[in-house]
Amino acid sequence: MAHAHDDRTTDTSEQTELTTGERLAFVDRYPAAARITRLCLGMSFSALLIGAILGIVQALHRTNVFRGVISSVDYYTVLTGHGVLLALFFTIFFLSGIFTWATARSLERDLHSFRFALVWFALQLTGAVATAAAIFGGFVDEIPFQADVLYTFYAPLQAHPLFYAGLAAWLVGTWLAGADWLRSYYHWRSDHGGERIPLQTFMVVTTMLMWYIATVGVAVEVLVFLLPLSLGLIDSVDPLLTRTLFWYFGHPVVYFWLMPAYFTWYTILPKLSGGRLFSDPLARIVFVLFLILSTPVGFHHQYADPGIAEGFKFVAMTNTMFLLLPSFLTAFTVVASMEYGARQRGGEGYFGWMKSLPWANPAFAGCALAGLMFAAGGFSGMVNAGMNINSLVHNTLWVPGHFHLTVGTASALTMMAISYWLYPQVTGKRLQFYGLAQIQPYIWFIGMALMSNAMHRAGLAGVPRRTAEPQYQQFSFDAVLGSIPEMRLQIAIGGSLLALGAVLFVTVMLGTWFADRGRGQLRVDSHIPEPISGPSDSPRVLDNVKLWVIIAVVLVAIAYGYPIYSMLADGAFNPAAPPIPV
């Protein structure tokens, strides 16, 4: 069989590549891990394509540009599908794929058991398909399914039981996936007693431990309250309690989307820039900070909620602000690594080095543009986090404007971009339609710049999120900056460009999938150069993940212990709100 070899004319980091000799592609060395990664990426990109099509339908409908596809009632079915497919399934199938790749690559061992990996993948897939079926059943009256409850599924709005059962199965699938990676780590640990955890595995382990802590909230919400409610086993729930359980999970989940992007920016982007990571110790500190601080912040989604004391909102606000720290550190390390790479490639000057970065390499360009937009999203997030100014933007279009920069670009564009680099390695096939891949990140960037700036400004004018109609009979909105028709136009054009970007991406992936293995050498390889400052420069305590888990749990107990206790004190089902099917 013909092995795919590294392409010697790779346009990144020639110096290091040329000296390392022949290497096999990832797919040849770790065939089982490559296969699971391919399956996960396939599901991820399918969810992306469907979600993006739903996205353009929404963008054109709510801006009143084109309303021929759906009614305003069906808008909420579309919105639920868009949120669940993109925020949960596109992102987390991708995470499952890249983490499978990363543990195999950085621990240098293939999957312990292919069958076990297939079980967790099948569970995630079954759950995702069941959830999607429950949602899209809402389009057809003859099908008894409906789940127009949006991505947040706030009780007492009630969906079909299949929606909750699907989510539960999918969630268990993610837990088993994490167990699989942790098992690989423990096997590696028993062979490598005193060694530092390889950086990529360290990131996988800390991210998954964060996930276990965070998903307790949504697991209890779904299994104890919402699924029994939808099955008629209980007749009421406490809406504030279930909402609080959701947001206990709902903020850390955004870091679960973001960690694959951070993982990429730290461990792969420096190489793509032509250099290597600036600081391994700082990367570890950042992931430890996310493990500790991601969960005790959920009340910042509930600043406008009655029934929660201001003091607990203040605690969440303080923790949230400190969560800026790991992102600030990331901005420094990533930009420094890129500058180092650019200077290796001959870049000069205070800012002139940026011209020497490989902007024609789609994997690099997408990651860099995603990082740039994440900075903008970070600043709008600081406004959301500000407890009192948040009142001006809470539940307005500002909020989706914000998270389309974060999950919708920092995560999504990084995932797409790094797929241009990763997918050839797990298939052994050279990337096809390279020209389309090269323009795709720029199309996404421009589309998002148009859509997101307009959504932010519309939010300042008070335009609410999550509504099918652009205006109300009783009054009209006064724009603070620009005009409302101009914002609508930018949202419609931006949303269309984003859908185009998603279609181009999927075209490149499908073209590569169907291509023969022999068609051209790979342009990429999975070798990652050593950081400038390696793990030996950092204290060993960083690798003591048990300690960080204990601290994380203590912080969660401080942030959530009393509020949850007080909600439960009068009975877990009180105040009792009966279900409202939608």
Place this chain on the structure above:
Amino acid sequence: MHVHRFERLWLVGALVLIVLFIGTITYGAVGAGYGMVDDEGGQVDAANPQASDSVRAPGVYNGSDSGHYDVYVEARRFAFYPGTNEPIRVPANSTVTFHVTSADVLHGFEVVGTNINTMAIPGQRAIVTAEFDDPQEYGIVCNEYCGSAHHTMAGTLEVVPRSEFNATSEVQ
């Protein structure tokens, strides 16, 4: 552990910024007196808030001092009572405390263009107080998805000149 000098500077700068952010928010709460929605409204009946002692029938009431009014608003799919079928009317130069409840699912109560923006959660009473200096008409929108006609759930708040406000007929 070795940390580059620039990185150390950046770290200190980031920490200073974070502390400043927390400082401005603390000032907003303590100095400027911005009161968050919190748990002072207490629990109410989740399906019929008016059945609770702490909730009065929807409408405008005289508050604790002159110039202070209490407005009880009940959100129900897909209208505000009052607000949708008839506007909420209060006089200018007044302090108004809104008591917002929901009788079915989650709703939002947003007075467009202001920082009056609270969730209406079944089983809870949200309390928000605001000052209205000048006569003006505001829109009210439900900004949390509540069902298939969510996009129609809106209303108006009229701040009218004192001379046009009839304290005997408009206040309950």
